Every structure is written in structure tokens, then in C-alpha cells.
Amino acid sequence: MDQKEGAEDRGLAADGSIRREGAVDRVQPAFVPVVEATGERLAEAFARARLHSAYLYGSIPRGTAIPGVSDLDLLVVLHDGPTDGDREAAEELGAALDAAFPVIDGVGVLLSTAGDVLSEAERDDSGFFVACLCTPLLGEDLATRLPLHRPTSQLARGTNGDLAAVLPRWRGQAAGATTDDARPRLSRRVARRVVRTAFTLVMPVWGGWTSDLHRSAELFARYQPDHPERVAQVRAAAATARTPSPDPAVLAMLIDDLGPWLASAYTDAHGTKAARPGG
Incomplete structure (x- = not known):
């Protein structure tokens, strides 16, 4: 346990850095089928040469989602800049998942690139987002190549x-x-x-x-x-x-x-x- 017993949980690791907030094993049973289907459909929607990795974020990997109310939030990281075809694939994927699983109310799919996530310019934006707020679903976890973040x-x-x-x-x-x-x-x-x-x-x-x-x-x-x-x-x-x-x-x-x-x-x-x- 990173926090002292009885202390207010500030979401920090023992060294004072912000700890990652979600995990696949926190997904509630009602949402497990949609998460499993998402992994399968992502691999089909994006060519292997294009797809670097994919992540869940939001209430579902935090284990706080409400069936029929919460949406499914995804980040898809590509090897290079998104094309019109990638954007179309993301829209079709989101629409298909939303239609197939009443347990979610909408799907949001963000597209980024590995280079952007790892760049110095994105250290406290996309870098922080992946390192602390995203849960790996497919591919290499870029968090292992990102710095620690603190509440500054x-x-x-x-x-x-x-x-x-x-x-x-x-x-x-x-x-x-x-x-x-x-x-x-x-x-x-x-x-x-x-x-x-x-x-x-x-x-x-x-x-x-x-x-x-x-x-x-x-x-x-x-x-x-x-x-x-x-x-x-x-x-x-x-x-x-x-x-x-x-x-x-x-x-x-x-x-x-x-x-x-x-x-x-x-x-x-x-x-x-x-x-x-x-x-």
C-alpha cells in the first residue's frame, strides 16, 4: 500500500509520483465482454503495420463505470500520423461496439502516434495521459518509456x-x-x-x-x-x-x-x- 494507513489517498506512489489509476483487473464483470471484444476488434480495424498500441481510460478501467450510463473510452496509438482511413476505422469501430453492447452508452476513440506521446512537447499532456490515466490493452505499453509525473x-x-x-x-x-x-x-x-x-x-x-x-x-x-x-x-x-x-x-x-x-x-x-x- 503506497499511502500510510488512515491517511488521505492522494493517488501517489511511495516516491511521491502519480501512480497509474486503472487496470484491466479492475474492470467490473458487466464490462468484461465489451473490453474483450474491443481488443479483438481493434486488431481487425487497424492494420498491424499501423497499430502500435491501444489503451482504455476513464471509468471502465478504474472500476467505477455504471452499466447503461458510462461510455467506453479508447486511445489508439499508431506508428505514424492518422489518415482519413484511420479516422473512418475509429468511427466504425466505436459505432459497432456501441450498437453491440447496451452496457455502454457511447464510445470515444482518440487517435495519436507513438512519436507524439513520447515527445518532450507532450510530456505533461499526452505523455502524462498514457503514463498515469491509460490502461494498456494491446501492444507495447509506452508508459515504460515515459518519465514519472508529480502534481506540480x-x-x-x-x-x-x-x-x-x-x-x-x-x-x-x-x-x-x-x-x-x-x-x-x-x-x-x-x-x-x-x-x-x-x-x-x-x-x-x-x-x-x-x-x-x-x-x-x-x-x-x-x-x-x-x-x-x-x-x-x-x-x-x-x-x-x-x-x-x-x-x-x-x-x-x-x-x-x-x-x-x-x-x-x-x-x-x-x-x-x-x-x-x-x-
Whole structure:
């Protein structure tokens, strides 16, 4: 056990680095068939010469997923840059899994490359994501070639220091989400990112890592007591992440009120994430 008995679990190993949060053996029995099928279908969807490795992330490998509510999150790492064919394969794979397994509500497939994950520019973004938040499913585990990560301001900047740049895209998506089917999916995605940003704003002060959104909101409340209105909004965002809302007012609160405040507070506390080459 890495934490002292009775101490608050901060998600750290004995050396103070952030420990990996998921594992295949934590997958709940209800989700085992979809995980097994995912491994098989990934190998079929992407040519062996293209596919470097694949990972699970999110609630399923953490063992906290809710049948019929939680989605399946995948990262597919290729040997070189994704092609239109790769993107099409990812979309078809996600749609097929979603249709075949009612235990999940949607599938998200991210595409990256081994070179990007291992690059210095991505050390505190994609590198941290794979090393600490992803669970290997197929191929070489790139975490063995990545450095340790600690809950620092540098990590906070690398993970969520670009919220201001994301807000305009969300506004455009919200304007196009005009139905009660479209708004809940967008509200869940936006709420997750907003709560994670709120947590990483205070992460270096707390000195640990969690991906639990409810706990993230409560840690924000602990370290931002002078902003009760924002605390209430972050708690509402955590609830929306679990139970998405079709209410346009919820999206407006997240994107037009809480989001800009968080972006400004984040820049003041940690700075802004450096632009990526070609980004």
C-alpha cells in the first residue's frame, strides 16, 4: 500500500509520483465482454503495420463505470500520423461496439502516434495521459518509456492550460446542439473537462491526483472557499458529468460563465499551455 494507513489517498506512489489509476483487473464483470471484444476488434480495424498500441481510460478501467450510463473510452496509438482511413476505422469501430453492447452508452476513440506521446512537447499532456490515466490493452505499453509525473503547476499547465482556447469551439458546438439528444452528450463532455480544470487549478496545493469528478469538485471547494458561487457551479458540473442535461441553460453556465472564470484563474495560477507545432 503506497499511502500510510488512515491517511488521505492522494493517488501517489511511495516516491511521491502519480501512480497509474486503472487496470484491466479492475474492470467490473458487466464490462468484461465489451473490453474483450474491443481488443479483438481493434486488431481487425487497424492494420498491424499501423497499430502500435491501444489503451482504455476513464471509468471502465478504474472500476467505477455504471452499466447503461458510462461510455467506453479508447486511445489508439499508431506508428505514424492518422489518415482519413484511420479516422473512418475509429468511427466504425466505436459505432459497432456501441450498437453491440447496451452496457455502454457511447464510445470515444482518440487517435495519436507513438512519436507524439513520447515527445518532450507532450510530456505533461499526452505523455502524462498514457503514463498515469491509460490502461494498456494491446501492444507495447509506452508508459515504460515515459518519465514519472508529480502534481506540480507545470503538470497543471500541460494538462488543462488551454481551456480559453477550447471555449470558442464549445460555443460553436452548443449553437449547433439544438435537440434534446445532442445537448446531453455535449453537456457531459464539457462538464467533465470543466471539473477536471477546476481540480487541476488546485491540484498542486492539494498535492495529489484523482480522476473522480465528485471528489475533484469537493477538492476545488476545499481550496476555493472564497468563491462559493463557483464552488456551486463546479458541483453542478460534476453532477452534469454523471447525469447529462438537455437544458441549454446548463451549457450556457458551463461555457459562458464558469468556463471563462476558470480560464482566467488558471492563467493567473499556472500560465497557458504552450502552442503545439502546427497547432
